Amino acid sequence: MHEADFKEDSSTFHEDSVNATFRVSSAVMKKLRAESEKRQTSLNAYINQVLRQHVEWDLFESKIGMMPFPKPVLASIFASMNQDEVEKLANGIGKSTAIDMSIFVQGRFNSDAFISWIEMRMKNSGCEVAHRTREDGGHNIIIKHDLGKNWSLYLKIMLESTLEAFGKAPVFFISDSLVSLEYKN
Structure with missing residues (x-):
């Protein structure tokens, strides 16, 4: 198997890879092969995706206080909240916790690092x-969550206040199932 650190850019990989040999149980290999076939990707590419997720997220998840939920x-918790409660949560502990987690995982804090962490x-x-960078350097980000209008409001407020601290002026569209934002770099 080949292990590699890849930088994804329009589904092409640009960084060098290194060869590594691992002994894997046949049951695990069978599941990896089946999943790579299901995703219509090579086993090598799929294993690299799994390893990338591990080093970029799984290693930090419990350290930053994230838990599966x-x-x-x-959705039910947020649906039971009124707009004032959502706004207080987003502007308070929601924003400060997101910033702290972003710094811990990314090792720096700027608008690009924060957006990368949110994604x-x-x-x-x-x-x-979906994150698109426009020709003028602006960004269009769409987050499809299916968690309801209050979750959209929470994300909007938390993202807006954090990006405004960097001098960005994001424009939002929110619905029950997604948040869309645009801002210039």
């Missing part, structure tokens, strides 16, 4: 994220 429970957090929490 069923989406329906989170990683959302993807690893079962959300779909």
